[in-house]
Amino acid sequence: MIPTLREGAVTIRGVRGRDARQLDRELMDNRRWLRTWEATNPRGPMNFDVRASIRSLVANARAGLGLPFVIEYDGEIAGQLNVSSITWGSVSSATIGYWVAERFAGRSITPTAVALATDYCFSQLGLHRMEICIRPENHASLRVVEKLGFRYEGLRRRFIHINGDWRDHFCFALIAEELPTGVLRRWLDGTVPPGAGVVPAADRAAAQQPPL
Numbered sequence: 049m050i051p052t053l054r055e056g057a058v059t060i061r062g063v064r065g066r067d068a069r070q071l072d073r074e075l076m077d078n079r080r081w082l083r084t085w086e087a088t089n090p091r092g093p094m095n096f097d098v099r100a101s102i103r104s105l106v107a108n109a110r111a112g113l114g115l116p117f118v119i120e121y122d123g124e125i126a127g128q129l130n131v132s133s134i135t136w137g138s139v140s141s142a143t144i145g146y147w148v149a150e151r152f153a154g155r156s157i158t159p160t161a162v163a164l165a166t167d168y169c170f171s172q173l174g175l176h177r178m179e180i181c182i183r184p185e186n187h188a189s190l191r192v193v194e195k196l197g198f199r200y201e202g203l204r205r206r207f208i209h210i211n212g213d214w215r216d217h218f219c220f221a222l223i224a225e226e227l228p229t230g231v232l233r234r235w236l237d238g239t240v241p242p243g244a245g246v247v248p249a250a251d252r253a254a255a256q257q258p259p260l
């Protein structure tokens with residue numbers, strides 16, 4: 049149901065129950081690295097049961113609402129990429145979230161994984177729009193969308209509950225028809241339009257102000 053997609057040493061494939069032990073170890077070993085950027089539950093403590101989380105991701109995928117991928121690098125689990133909030137019909141849009149373990153950072157694994165997933169969603173599923181929302185402080189993640197030419201769409205105040213509070217996010221998106229050759233090909237060919245992912249100074253300044 050969920051495809052296996054490859055580019056060089058990077059593979060994305062559907063998450064499985066038997067990934068739980070390895071993912072649990074990575075999530076624990078990378079607590080400090082991940083915590084600042086992790087979605088949290090506004091109504092109470094987080095559930096760190098990785099098996100239950102995989103079950104829920106797979107159920108969500110069966111319902112056609114998400115694509116939960118594991119990211120592998122040279123055959124080793126490096127992180128996760130989730131296509132979530134798939135909306136079909138006249139919106140035909142989805143959102144991507146991701147992480148890699150700290151020891152895998154800086155090898156363009158995530159942009160490769162995002163490009164593979166987005167191309168699949170556009171060309172095989174017929175989705176029309178892919179969105180990525182990022183905290184203004186997350187410079188590494190902002191580089192991911194900048195590399196791939198996701199277009200800046202705007203600042204959403206106190207948009208997602210992250211690390212224990214509602215946080216502002218910069219939102220970026222791509223639309224299928226702006227990518228005749230696909231996200232991955234455009235990036236590898238070096239033809240990403242410069243400046244697409246640049247956040248205007250006014251929004252950067254607004255994000256420095258205390259939230260509403």
Ligand SMILES: CC(C)(COP(=O)(O)OP(=O)(O)OC[C@H]1O[C@@H](n2cnc3c(N)ncnc32)[C@H](O)[C@@H]1OP(=O)(O)O)[C@@H](O)C(=O)NCCC(=O)NCCS
Pocket residue numbers: 081082085146147148149150152153154155156157158159181182183186187188189191192195
């Ligand atoms: C954001 C993240 C997914 C990027 O993944 P990645 O596979 O390292 O992506 P890239 O290799 O393209 O690196 C992106 C930027 O990270 C920064 N970076 C590289 N190595 C790094 C390291 N060891 N430590 C911190 N930042 C690093 C660089 O600025 C890099 O940009 P550059 O390639 O222009 O130098 C990863 O840093 C991560 O998992 N962070 C914690 C979780 C998170 O922030 N998730 C996203 C929430 S929106």
